[in-house]
Amino acid sequence: MKISYNWLKDYLDFDIAPERLSVILTQLGLEVEDMEKWESVKGGLKGVVIGEVLTCQKHPNADKLSVTTVNIGKNEALQIVCGAPNVAAGQKVPVATLGTMLFKGNESFEIKKATIRGIASEGMICAEDELGLGTLHEGIMVLDPDAKPGTPASEYFNVTTDYVFQIGLTPNRIDSGSHFGAARDLAAYLNINEGKNVKAIRPSVDPFKPDNNSNPCEVIIENKKDCLRYSGITISGVKIAESPEWLKKKLSAIGLHPINNVVDITNYVQYEIGQPLHAFDADKIEGRKVIIRNLPDNSKFTTLDGVERKLSSKDLMICNVKEGMCIAGVFGGIESGVTDATTNIFLESACFNPVSIRKTARRHNLNTDASFRFERGSDPEITTWALKRAILLIKEIAGGKISSDLVDMYPEKLKRENIEVSFKNIDRLIGKQIDRDVIKRILSLLDMIILRESEEILTVEIPLYRVDVHREADVIEEILRIYGYNNVEIDEHVNSILFYSNKPDKEKVANIISDMLVSNGFYEIMCNSLNPADFYKNGDFFTDQLVILANPLSSDLNAMRQSLLFGGLTSVAWNINRQNLNLKLFELGNCYFKTKTEKETPEVNDFSERCSLDIFISGNNGPTRWNYKASPTDFFNIKSAVEMILSRLGINADTLDKGESDRRYFAESITYLSGNNKLIAEAGRISDKYLQKFDIPQDVYYAHLDWDLLLKIISDHSIVYSEISKYPSVKRDLALLLDKEIKFSRIREIAIKTEKHLIKNIDLFDVYESESLGQNKKSYAVSFTLRDDKKTLTDNNIETVMNKLIKAFEKELRAVIR
Structure with missing residues (x-):
């Protein structure tokens, strides 16, 4: 949101340099992200x-x-x-x-x-x-x-110079989503911190008076749940033209493009007080009735941008007796808007249910200035003031006569919330005892009325525009915000306690593995925890455990991630599209699941988080240099990365059960399973189908490690050491002719089962495939390291072990010794 320095001074008398004002606004919670000088020319x-x-x-x-x-x-x-x-x-x-x-x-x-x-x-x-x-x-x-x-x-030429502040407005502070709202906070600050006696003054609407009642429109609210208050009035005989210079400058300074005098006035009032307005061509309101209701599912409606949209029966609409005229609080219709030929206007000022507006805006992927305010909560108490202010400006700038009484439909008047605040809790939460008179003055400056007061407790009435203040702590936060966080001294007395954390230290282990990966050329990525739900509806994930957002920002961000795969492949595609082809990425992050429940509204215990470590490798294993020729990464690069991590955590990959993944995102894969058949890790090459989804033109190798399970496994580990053996080890090689489907893991398994005491290591150092070996045959060259830690092995001992191995391979694998 943008705030104009000159515009702010229309409501508050102050003399503060723009640079210092930006600091004050940030201290008030209106963080100034940028400040720029603006000139009308x-x-x-x-x-x-x-x-x-x-x-x-x-x-x-x-x-x-x-x-x-x-x-x-x-x-x-x-x-x-x-x-x-x-x-x-x-x-x-x-x-x-x-x-x-x-x-x-x-x-x-x-x-x-x-x-x-x-x-x-x-x-x-x-x-x-x-x-x-x-x-x-x-x-x-x-x-x-x-x-x-x-x-x-x-x-x-009366060139105007202004300073414009870009405010990073948090969703809870829509009360300051206007120039008057910012001026109100600033006035409170100046009174408390600089001893000024100033107050933000709203322009007077006392001159408002209808000229006649010749062109009234009846207002009917059918959906009283979503339309909390609706005010309207008609002005006739206006002349649509270019706005005066002062109005165009105000809007241009904050980045708005002037359109015509009537539309510009509605925008001006919106940014002045924070109340969105909408102007209808009164002559296009069929039946002279404005009806606030919902239309049937799939009703067609064309908005101001010329797009025909299919409505949901949950979308609140502003209608006439025949059709919809506007998506309430979101976007106007192309048929009922103000044009150059408009002479009679019906002006709307309303308060809608924030939840309804937010859902409608997301449903139609619309984000307008009006929806921005309505979905955060507008002030129902200013609808008529904003209407009078706009009508007086229209009458002054565009001419015309106010041709109806002000219609104000308020079905169920909203009550202000009363909150009890104790001085003891104020002192405790702020960490400083603030003078009681200062506290009461701050509350008064923030329009919080003190209804009752005792020595220990204040009962405070909260204005309806403060949609974020519901608890005692919220009121205390407001007191501290105006008093100033910087005015709370840091206590010189420091308390400390001894703290023993459970082993293993999760943060320490995560840093050890992250550092290791980075030192091996990997880059850490952090991806969005929100993913499209459609990505998980392909049989590879648990759709019944998918956490769907009730109010998603968009249809592409409507579910909590069940896997880090989507974010990782998105990052790979993004880099490849920018000519960064050789990639080694990893992410350590949470994934989210919902357990089955019969409850209509799930509770906190119905959701769970699991931490995953995912790795992505693509492209070559390094840049080509004069003394080094790069080669494409392959399956064994990702397998090596996984086993490097397992080894660093003290887990011997050779002791884990191996298998293949049934996930369709793999074209080829390997899995590592614990003794009770739980998946510790899986790695492999991403399938062409998944690569096409992300428009990735080269192979990607991916690994997933269940981080929570790994931490659980290593929690029982202890460091064991032994002296180096006094006796020498011996190496012997075998060349085995095997069927192609036999894997090296099977050879290792048989060897360990045959001689588990003397065999210390088994390595595959060559694989040879040729038609000369026979159909569907291959040759493995395997090295065996033998050692007895109690004595020196003799040729006899070695020969006995090797013969046992040969017989075992011949029997179980039908191997031929070459």
Whole structure:
């Protein structure tokens, strides 16, 4: 949200430099994310002055140029070569002097001394488009004869300079979502912290009075749950035209594009007080009735942007007797809006159910200024004030007569909340005892009325526009916000306690593994915890355990993630699209699940979180250099990464059961299972189907590790050490001719079962496949490391072990020793 410095001063008398004001607003909880200088004319016409053309003669060397002398209020006149056909002696004109920067769109140029066809030129007589004052370029601007030479053009053209603050408005602080709201907070701060006696003043609407009742519209609220209050009034005989300069400048400063006087006034009041308004062409309201209701499912409605939308029966609509005219609180309709031909207007000011508006806006993927305010909660107590303010401005600027009484439908008046606040809790939560009179003054400045007061407790009435204040702690937060967080001193006394954490230390282990991965060339990513629900509806995930958001930001972010896969593949695709092809990424994050429940509204215990570590590898295993030729990453790179992590955690991958994953996101894979058949990790190559979903043109290798299960496994681990064996180890190799479907893990399993005491290590150091070996055959070269920790092995011992292995392989694998 943008706040204008000049506009803020319309409601509060203050003299604070913009830079300091940005600090104060941030301290008040209205964080200033950016501050920029704004000028109604780009560049502020600096260096441009009013000049008088003293002489104008034809250029001796050019038919279309003139040589002029121009008085700019200094002792000597300037000689300027001008190409405009309408330049003449005696004219008052804008002159850009040497060194002036002129702007045209996004382009700029500096006025320099020049020689044009042999004649020196010391400036430039400007057209309106060259100054940014219009679009005409047929000739120079000719000003009023009374204009005084030497007058700065910024003064003559009333150029406005302003400072605009970009406020990072949090969802709970919509009460400050307007200039008056920000002024109200600022006034409270200045009173308490700087001893000022100031108050934010709303413009008076006392002059409001209907001129007649010749053009009334009846208002009927059918859905009283979602329409809390509806006010409306008619004004007839208006003239739709361009807004006055002051109004256009106000809106332009905060980034709004002026449209016409009526629409601009509704926007002005919205940013002034925070109440959205909507103007209807009164002549297009069929039956002279405005009905607030819901239309049937799949009803068609065309909005102001020309898009035909299918409505939900849950969408609140503003209708006439025949059809819908506006999606309430979100977007107007194309048929009922104000056009250049409109003369009679019905103006709406309402308060809608925030939940209903938020759901409708998300359903139609619309985010408007009106929905931004309504879905956070508008003030039902200002609907009529905003209406009167806008009507008076329309009457002043666009003319017309107020042609109906103000209709105000308020089916069930909302009650202000009463909250008890104890001084003891104020002192405890703030950490400082604040003077009781200061506390009461802060509450008064924030429109919180003290209903009852005792020595220990205040009973406070909360204004309805403070939709975020419901508890005692909320009131205390408001007191501290105005008093100033920086005014609470840090206690010099420090308390500490001994704390013994459970082993393993989750944070420490996570940092150890993260550091290891980073040192091996991986980059950590952090992806959104919200994913599209459709991604999980393919059989690879638990759709019945999917956590669906009740009020999603969009249909693409409507579910809590069950896996880190979506975010990781999105990151891979994003990088590849930007020519970053060689990727090694990892993410450690939570995934979310809902347990089955018969309850209509699930409770906290019906949800669970599980932490996962996911790894993604794609592209080459490094850049090609003069002394190193890069090769594409493959299955064994991802397998190696997984086993490196397991090894660092003290888990021997060889002791885990292996298998293949049945998940369809893998084209080939390996799984690591615990003794009770729980999945510890899985790794493999992502299938082409999934790669196509994300438009990824190269192979991606992916691994998932169940982090919570790993921490549980290593919680029972203890460090064991032993001395290096005194006896030497011996290596022996076997070349085995096998069927192609036999895996190395099966060879390892048989070897360990055959001789578990003497075999210390088993390695596969070569795989050979050829038609000469026979159909569906391959050759494995396997190395066995043997050692007896009690004695030196003899040739006899070694030969016995190797023979046992050969017999076991021949029997169980039908292997042929080569």
